[in-house]
Structures are given as structure tokens and as C-alpha cells.
Amino acid sequence: MAQRGHLPDLPRSYADSNGDGVGDLPGITARLDHLVELGVDAVWLSPFYPSPQADAGYDVSNYRDVDPIFGRLDDADKLLAAARERSLRVIVDLVPNHTSSEHPWFKAALAAGPGSPERTRYIFRPHKPNNWESTFGGPAWTQVADGEWYLHLFDAGQPDLNWDHPEVRAEFRDILRFWLDRGVDGFRVDVAHGLIKQADLADWHYPVEPLSGPATEGIRPPMWDQDGVHDIYRDWRRVLEEYPGERILVAEAWVAPSERLAAYVRPDEMNQAFNFEYLEAAWTATAQYEVINRSLEANGAVDAPTTWVLSNHDVLRHVSRLGLPIGTLRPRGIGPHDPQPDLVLGLRRGRAATLLMLALPGSAYLYQGEELGLPENTTMPDEARQDPMFRRTHGEQKGRDGCRVPIPWQSDAPSYGFGPSDQSWLPQPPVWADFALDRQRGVAGSTYEMYRSALRLRARHALGVGTLNWTEGPDDVLAFQNGDVYILTNFGEAPAALPEGARPLISSEPLNADGTVPTDVTVWAAV
Template structure:
């Protein structure tokens, strides 16, 4: 993109999220790995992206798909080796692609050496101070210390058994029981993670911070009540941690980036994470969860930009990731918003409509000011897989919700690369182990090979859009100006010389004056823009 030479890369990059388990399988065991990613770097290079964000690939028992980390400085053997990762990073850099790794600071795996020592050492073990061990309530300590509900639903405390076999203290886990929370009040925890940052900043360009707003807890353990501050969401003390992390990042030459996963409804509180001495950027879940509605999208865009402006941070635009229902499916429903609380299966979905809207949303998100994220498979137009057999589901959300929330497996199904039948080139020819989640037979028309060279395909739309973005001085970081437009149409200008229109109404609308059509998300009707279609134009010189 045009601003790459004049400002830090992370301000306007197109960043592609690789979910390693589901991207490409190099050794035929049905699970994606480093070898598979390396074999597909040419595909990512042709897509035109600026950086890859890798979801966790660390040693882990995989109770939560690798977000239960046992060692942040190594690679799980199911994915490969640290040497292979270093080769991958070097090969990506040689293609001009930066790399971002996921760091999980709120919790670890119950297999982490610190937690194992905390259990083995009994109540007096010094390692217990690194976590949240507390006695239970009631005369025999048989009740958990609080009634907090976990981020996956269900209880947040698990009782331990002392080395002598007697019931022991309880430990806190905001997620699954296999993910004990660190005590960030302890200096050893803070020092450990700053060292982990250095380990990876010695190798990569950026770090994505999982659950960035949850690290600090109120040590008095108050119950959650609407009339007082939340005991573990977005406590002010978290900002001191990130100021320390920023000092680590700033000690490196070049532009190392810290990118937070911050789920906050309050945009001003969200912006606090992006002050000049804290994180560089954060994920825009407000936009991701927004309805396919012109007023709602405009409000989300305006609110996002106005929250980022006072702190000088770039906005990010995200349509999908490894935690949410794929947007081809969301946009094909009557309710096009996303919310974990409302995630259900069996909702009627018009995939043709969802795909048409997803194409328009791609041009919208790639032309807004700031950085854009692409979740693997969205460039292929993949939909949410909602018929995974119960016995094959692996996401802990499924069981912990009492099998009400379908979980996140449906957006994590392995990618289809080529061929007419599963595994669609995900695993090498001759592999006898099926992919870790089943792929729909209908994806035969969504493989990368089937779409390559087809000007009407989602893949070629993304390739063309990212190429235009790279070539246009107006795109990437910068400002925008809304333009007058018919009801139901979003129209904005980016200088110099770029206009985007998105028609979210039910009728075709005339295009404004232009000198060149740069790209459209679907066929135009002469100079009419059909519903659920976006277009990039070169406006007349003024």
C-alpha cells in the first residue's frame, strides 16, 4: 500500500489470519502444520497481503485449540518445530510479508510447569502466588470463592486435591478448567511475559494479545453486579502492564507492533488501550458484529474513527475470525449481527445473498482508513459449517454451554485447496487420515484452484481489491469524507481521487460522475449500482 514508506506498516496493512490447525496439512495427519503453511506462501504472496497473524502454535494439551499454552517459547510437535517456524518467518520476510504471533497472557495450560509445581507443592507452594488460589466458602470450603460465570459459560473455579488426598483450595479460570488464570499482581508473571515478548520480537514483527482486557482482577473478589465495576473486565491496572510491553516493543529497531484483542462496548474505554504509550492497534469487534444496515454501519465507522482519533491510533476493520460465525453465513440471515449470546444453529440462511453482501463488505472494509484483517477462507467465500456431527466437535464452548452454543468449530473447518472431494488438497495426496474437522462436499466450488483465474470468484475479487489498495495513494491509513448519497447507500471519498459506494438498499441507484471504474463487487447495470453491491470509482478531478 502507498503509505508503507511514510508511516509504520501496521497503520495500513492487510493482515491475514492463519489458523494453523486448519490452513494446510503438510504431513498427512489431518492437522494443519508449519510445513503446510510454508507450502502455501506463494498463495498468500499472490493474494497481496502485508502480514500474517498466526494463531497459537505452542506446546499445548489442546483443551482450547492451543489457547491453553504450556510453553510460549516452543512449538507443539503437531505443528512442527521452532526451527521450521524460523524458516517460515524468514521465507515470509523474503516475500515482503511480515509476521505476527499470538501471545496468551491471561492464562496458561494446567500442564504449564508453574501450575504443575503449584499443585504438587501443596498449599505452601510459592508457585500458587502466580495464580489465583483461594480457599472455598462455607464451613468445609466446599463452595467456590465466587459465583463468577466464565467466558465460555459455566463455573470459574475448580477445587484442587492436596498432596495428602484432602480437598484443597480452589483456583480461578475465566475460561476452561484447563486454563488457570495468572496473577498479574505478581512481579514474576510480569517479568516472564516481558521476556516472552523479547523472545518473539527477536523473530517477528508483531504480537497479537489474546483477551487483552482480562488480565487484572479485583483481589477482593466481589460478585458481579450491574451497579459497581466489573471484577475482571477492563480494570484500570491493565494499562500499566501494556505500558511496560510498549517499552519492550520500542526498544527494537523498526516497527514492532502490539495488537490487542479487546472486546469492549465502551469505545472510549477501548481507546484507552491505544494511547501513544500502550498498544499500537486493537481489533474492531464493533464493526465485526455490526448489522448489514446502512445506518448501523455508518454509526460504527464514525464511532470507530472518532474513538481512535484522539489517541492517534489507526482503526482496524475485521469481518471474521476464528471465534465468530463466518460473515457469508451471518449476512445471509434475517439478523445479520454477531453476538456470542445469540449464536445458534439451524437459522435459515440465504448463502447467495450472504455471499453477495460479503463481496460488498470486502470492498467496504478494504477501503476504510486504517488496517484490514482477512480471516483464512473468507477470500474463498467459505460459509459457516453448521452440520458438524456432535461427536466430532472439539470446541469447549459446545459442552460448557450444555450443547446450546454450537461453539466455534464451524469457522475452523480446514481450507479447501483443490480437487472435487474432501480433503480438497488440505492434506497431501495419499493421506489416509481425514482432516480434524469434516469439510462440506459443496466446497468443491470454493477451492482455491477452482476460483483462481475466474474473474467472478471471491478469490479474484480479493486479489484485485488488495492490488488496487496497494496501488492507490488514497487507501490504507488516512482520512475519509462522507458524500451525499441516496437512502440506504454509503458513499465516501478518500483523497486523492478515490470514491467508494455501497448500496445496502433494495433498489438499484445511479452512480455519481466518475472517470474510471476501479473495481465492483458484482455486475453493474450500466451506470446503476444494484442492491448489496459496492463499487470503487475514480471521481472527476475537482
């Protein structure tokens, strides 16, 4: 799989073709040339399957069709064909940890009652067996009318499947083949670390999210990262290898340390795994150096590329995250009355972080709109929020809606060019006009043109398949060479000097008049 860049796409927020305020597959197809112009080589689509939309489509009721709000199955085929014409790969989201509560299997389980074969496809118990909490807040167990309890690590409308059941494994092999037969190039696997639960369903007294909160003394949570998940992915890898050409499995696995994550990309398992430890690392030279080193060493031990990411549809956009004081724990959403990020500082650091990431060997994923420098929408009123995290925590966590707002294409158009009407499923803030694509395309120094240039240079100099070699420098400067390109990020207050004779290729902000690198700036140079 090529290493230029992959763009995750939230279909409901990318482009609306019919004016109903919700993005759709025809809208994406009409905007594919933007991806070509930007310079990415693949697009990942989050779920577009039939769903009650309790969690933005991650509650799937039918894995072999398209939800009417996004179009029809024929629209998916047209999108795949249009992408192939442009040499773009298409990765689709697969949601195997849970189904929707409206899935025919779960409906059958409720109708059949306790002790029935239908219930064994899910995780039902006669009594609430432990103290597990949902990732979205509140208990992870819900009681049904006949008294039994079912597990949902996310919303109550997302019951967890029982992956020890052979019917579940057979069903997902068939789902893989259904979409591979239609021409998809691979799958991003949602909650890849959650499919197998510890057999005794033991209590857990630490935070639900394994990468947050205090240390857990090396104990793995009983609901996450159990060794049994790897047998599933070996099985899936064999399915993908039945098909010609390059096919890919990408793990969304929030696990640590790096060695545990690297287990997902061993030669007979997945091809890539998002590096969330990198996403969470503090904006300091030491923290960045340590996480990059750990990641490359762990993945190198299993002969796999490292997959870098700064933003996605589940986390605060990195422009806003980096505008918070260094060391701030990543908020789960920001509201208008919360401490606000410094957006000038955040954009400066965000651009520097992007050039640092795109210089690293491995694969890089960009989240839609980050090429425009979009910040989090932190002014969204509570009544507009739709994330179940907001509802289940009674507003304590603002949730992920702020990073999912439809993106702006045209500064003076209805819904900023998102669609032909002024409707958008989440409110777009007025500042979107300043970030719109038409305000940045062709404008030297704009964030959009920086991304375009960086992706072009990344491909030209083969940085994605290169090798990182660190160079010595001040403690608050990170510098390395990748092939014939020298990369320097200055985290300190004092200007940093490039090597003598180095010729700058691109920088996240202008260099000083004497050629030195200002604070919070990354520069690539030919040496």
C-alpha cells in the first residue's frame, strides 16, 4: 500500500448532494478530485450502512447495504468505480465489536428469550456480572424485559457480539467477501482491540480507556486487547489474500505499550494499526522523540510500517488540542463555557506537527478538513449535540460533535458549500468562512497549500518508505534525516539553526531573516 497519505472521511460531513443537510456517497464521488489535487492515495469511509444512527452509523443494522440517508448500494458501486479511475484506494469501515440493537440478530435474541441459541450470539447474563462502565459513560450492562442483562461497551443501542460463537465468525467472513467482491481495497476495523473479553468478566477498577488515566501496573483491562483477537485477524488476513492485488486491514486499537500494538501488525495479521500513543503525546521534544522511537522500534521488530495520525472523528482536532496548555489531558469535547484553546498558537503548532508527522517513515492518515486547518467547533450549543457520549454523561463530556462539523468548501455559499442548501446536520460556526477551501486554494502559505506541497514532497523523496536517522542538537529541538531530507522541529523559545548548506524545501511558518527556525516550526531541507 502506498505511503503518501490516506484521508479518513465522515460521509455525513464531507459533501451533501441533495440539500438535506447530511453528507452522502454521491457528494463524496463529486468531490473525489479534491483528494487527487490534495495528493492522497486512499480514502477511508466511516460507516454508511443501514443504521438507526444512534452513534453516527457505528450501530449497524445491516452490513450489506447503504443507509438511505447516504444513498443506495448503486451509489457505493459508482463511488468505487470513480475512485479507481483516479487511482484512489477505498477503505471501508467494519464494525465487528457490536451491532445495532435494531439488527435482525438482536431482535431475534430478544424475542427468543433466556437460554436460546439466538442469545448466544451476544453476551447475555442472568445477572449483572461486573462493574464495567461504558466508554460513553454509565453502566456497560442493560437489563431487558425478561430480566437478563446484555453487554454494550458503548451505547445501549450497540450490543456487543460474542466472538466465541462460530456463527459470528462465519458472518463476518462473509461480510468481508461481500465488500471485497464489490471492489473495496480494505477495511478499517472499529474497536479492533475489543472483540474478545476475558472469560471471567472480572471487575475493573481503572479508567475504561486504556491510554488514559493512571497507570494500571501492566494489567490489561478484561474488555480490551485480549490475546484471542489475533486469531480473528489471522483468519481475516487469509480471506483478504484470496483476492488479487493489495488489500489492507487497518486496526483501530487503543492499546499500549507500543509492543502490544505491534502485535496487531505481525506478518500474518493486519497491515496497519493507528498509533494513538503518538496522537496523545505531549508537544515537547522529549515526548515526541520517545514515542516516535518506541513506535518505530516496536513495529520494526515485526517488520511492519508505523501508522501515524494526529486527528480523527473521535478526538479533538489537533489544531485545537495543541492550543491547550502543554500537559493538558485530552478533553472529550469542549463547550463554549469550557477553557478555550489558543487557536493562533494551536494552528501554528498544528502545522508544525503535520510536517513532522509527514516526514516520518510509514503511513500517514489525515482527517477531513485538517488540510484546511479546521479547529474544533467549541461554541456549539448543547441542544445541537448528538453524540451519545454527551447524553450518557449528562453533559459532563461534551463529546465528539465538535470535530465532526461539516467542512467548508466555499466561503460565500449556503452551508459554506457543503451542500446546495443552508442546512447542515451539525451547526457550522461563522469562522468556517475563513477556513473555506476557496479562501486557501492557490494562496501561498495557506494551510491547504502547505499540505499539498508536503504530500508532493513526501512522495518525491519517498519519505514514507525511508529510514529515520536522528541527529544531535539542543534538548528542545528534534532533528533527523530521512533519505536526502533533513527535518527539524523547534519546540524551544530560542531560534534553531539548520546545518550549513541546507536548502529549505518547506516550512510550517516562514523562517527568520537569518535563516534560523522560530519556535513551534518544522522545516524540511535538502542536504
